[in-house]
Amino acid sequence: MFYLPCCSLLPELFPVIAVSDGSMWKSLASILLLLGAALLLGTIAEQLRQSALLGYIAAGTLVGPNLLGWVSNQKDIFDLAELGVALLLFAIGLEFSLPRLRRLGRVPLLAGTLQVFFTLLAGAMVTAFLGFSIAESLAVGAMIALSSTACVVRMLNDRAELDSPHGRTALGILLVQDIAVIPLMLIVTALLNGGTPGDVILQLGLSLVLAAVFVIVFYGLFNFVLPRVLELSSLRRNRDFPILLAMLMAAGSAWSAHQLGLSPALGAFVAGVLLAISPFATQIRADIQPLKTVLVTLFFAAVGMFADLTWIAGHLGLVLAVVAAIVLGKLIITFGLAYLCGQPWQFALGTGLCLAQVGEFSFVLATVAHGEPGVSILSESTFRAMIAATIATLLLTPYLIQLAPRAAVMIRRLTQPNPLPPADQVNASSVETEPVSKTDSDSIIILGFGPAGQRVAGELLQVGLKQIVVIDLNHENLQIARQYGLQAQVGDATQIEVLEHAGLYRARLVIITLPSPTICRQIIHLVRQMAPGTSLYVRCRYHLHHWQLLAAGADVIVDEEEHVGECLAQQFLDSSLYQLMSRSSRETEENRDGHSP
Template sequence: MTLFDFGVFPTQTFHLLAATEGTMWHSLADILILLATAIVLGTLAEQLRQSAILGYIAAGTLVGPNLLGWVADRQSIFDLAELGVALLLFAIGLEFSLPRLKRLGRIPLVAGILQIILTLLGGLSVSLLLSFSFPEALAIGAMIALSSTACVVRMLNDRAELDAPHGRTALGILLVQDMAVIPLMLIITALVGKGSAGEIAIQLSISFLLAVVFVAVFYGLFNFILPRLLELSSLRRNRDFPILLAMVMAAGSAWAAHRLGLSPALGAFVAGVLLAISPFATQIRADVQPLKTVLVTLFFSAVGMFGDLNWAVQHLGLVLAVVAAIITGKLLITFGAAWFCGQPWQFALGTGLCLAQVGEFSFVLATVARGTADAPGILSETTFRLIISSTIATLLLTPYLIQLAPVAANLLRQLWDRQPAENESRSPHVDVTDLESSRETNDDLVLILGFGPAGQRVAGELLQVGLKKIVVVDLNHENLRMAEQYGLRSQLGDATQIEVLEHAGLYRSRLVIMTLPSPTVCRQIIYLVRQMSPATTLYVRCRYHLHHWQLLAAGADVIVDEEEHVGECLAKHILDSPLLLQQLLKSNQKPEAGQSPDQT
């Protein structure tokens, strides 16, 4: 017997409580299963010193419809996870201001166009030799031509190689590939029978005009309207508003690009680049970081769901042959295109290794080319499974290929050095260690977190003794303007967020000075600094003596206790006043009642 049998909890009550039962909760369950499995396998991959991306993809394959079947609706999850790619590109775009984007030069643009054309023609030719029909061969070439923006950018960013020569070229080529998604999609749609050549030309012209409109609108929004919004006092007082605004800008730019028929990821990147010139870029990137992390993880898990492990094992030889052909062909084509455009061969090799995989947008092209049960497309079921399996395999190999770039470039340089000296004039020697990182090596940076009166006094004293490599981090616009008057680099941001500290240069700093009044905020920052840069020295302001030992236990090296300091200063001022001190001493030497002056 239960309480329901006695009528204590009527069943109708629980039907009312379950009124929100719907597909959303089923989708949420699928997402939770994917993320939980991704945490487990991603952690296992990290323990084995592999990329967590491998664990995320393996998680999707494990719980997907082709293995355990715990999560079946892969398409809806993949659609949601595409927003993660857009947020990733938006955050990367915030690092690339327009001047910095111009510094990429013509090499990525020309090399990207050459890489797409040559890879498409190569895939088409090989497929025709293998007796595929022309439409199917063209679809295969289009899918192979694209590389993985999400995987490559994530890996390069984690390895701090995004600004290295091969990283910049790889990013530029990926952006060209993202732009090529639209014409490739239109071509495959026409091959399936849903459009003609004239309609494709019209759609391309409309897409170009809409892209110009998109850039113009967002340029005006981010340069004239947004700065006034972010300077409102209500936004400065309540941290919720800037976070919400950041999410609206990041997701809104992707949605606007999608509605205009453009690539959402490319649209988000362009919006990020346009926003990068504002002082709010670092804080906005930090605000979108949590959702970006969740959705990017979900994206790689959704990619893994497309894999059919049983089919891949049954056709293992065929899959391995296709994977080897794709990696070798794309490596050689990308290397040749980058080298032909003037990039030194060491960096061209690194670029080729970074892009020697098939990208996430190939899943979209493959789905369109496959068609539906009611309206079959140009791609057979066997070819579809082969492309999907090969794509996932290349994505799994991508972290190793990117890690291999410096080693392979060293080996190639050693072989090159054995050639006659006249060959050196064609390809000048470049130190391959530049491939590993392009970060600054000096470690004399001083970070001042908080630039109120205390921070300004500290900066003034440091400037007087010749310390000029100072970066100020503050959320108050007026304080940042004051820092600029001091001639210091300043950054708008919340120092309790890792992204803000990284961008400010924590890894290159020798000293961090915290003048913030809140002990809770100071403890959070101390934990972050100790986690990210243990060797950095921490000087921390302590407003009340009560919190002195808490900050010391958190990891601060030097505590400036305001109450102790005030006491010391007051005592010093008293001791430095001879007249007052003499009067006090005389008053203390007066005889007590019942004593004679001689006894005193």
């Protein structure tokens, strides 16, 4: 363990300040070292136009126990980092309501089930052919059957491909794999302890019952209890309470699933899906975003800590052979099954590339199978080879996912010597992305739907502009927006996640009607950073802040004090009092002119 010498020296010199044994601070020092190294190497990776995930994994390898040795308690850190995977799946679940999840279709469910079975079978057969025992072969096959939910979902989400055809199928298969973690864990544990097949079936049946209980309880909680809690006025007045509630739901769902013997990540995803129909889903996802980012980064750094570069260097040929066999084998199996289940070959190929790696839960299976000396079903060399191969496939994953949307076009060009005619080129490019319609790029976002926002929306609707999205933290205001027929979502507009979900990148105009100049400046900076071409119309409550908002980047500012002055003057000029005073003034002026010499 690496930590500053003063951490142990100060309590000896000043025992009064030694309020604890220091174990917590040592763990914190390890976490800070990992995050600092991840920040440094992740930044370098981005500068080299590589995925930051590569930098995070390299950071764990660098400061981990097998290289510099600054951080050695990898198990405790990995256990903490698993919460990051759960939060990631919870946030993704908030994007996938039950209707949208059903739209994934039968292909992911069928292909995922067959993929787990055939990959496990193929891995076990190959290792058994090489002379491994049946138990060790099954353990290796179980590890290979799983792909990385955290890595694939993170990359697809960052590349906005989670809703693409290959992205949807990959997500569906990953969910099936997360469900398969339960029986695979039972199988490996039974092999380790000598359990019978009947014991495995009994435990699996109990897990299914507990999973049903989990879904029923959380469905009732999120549909009948939570809406009434979130409408409390105290939650709207104090922003601390919604954030605490969001973390309680996200982490609590993962903990509950773990206590029931289920996959924490899968439990968090199910909870997110059940909560996705709530109007508060966007804000909840934004509230957990900071902690999710920290823990997911910590997770990939913790994965890198398992790498032993000395052992890998001495067995490089073996590691490369295992990596090649895993990547090619999983690519072929996943591609073939997705294609046979009805997915077009272009998308099936993309799905195969996305899932051609070994996942994070394989570390858990490997640790269980490795067991203690004398009760292990994995030899030391097999354990190290699988850990090294798993990390290597994770390092390859960003490149494979980048290749996935273009793979079909590249193969088509290689197999067709003549260049594609223009029409085919258009069809080929449409495989990668779906065009954004004109109406999708003409939307208007109104931030704040009090009296000012309602007046703006009313005027826009009268002239036929209906592509309007409203963001507000006040539930009553959002009900009014829905009565107008507008899209409305609960959210704090100072958070990037909320603006992204509202479609800022596609909006032509953002209208800020919020009274606080500080919040307005924060939002202006975010909009200018995320969508510099979007027009910004901003409310300014006091003339004092007019130039501050203009300097922040607002295009048009409606100064309330100036506007009030103009309106008051105009009201007076249109009144009969003005006519009377004007006539009296003219008469006075004429009398003065008549008496002048």
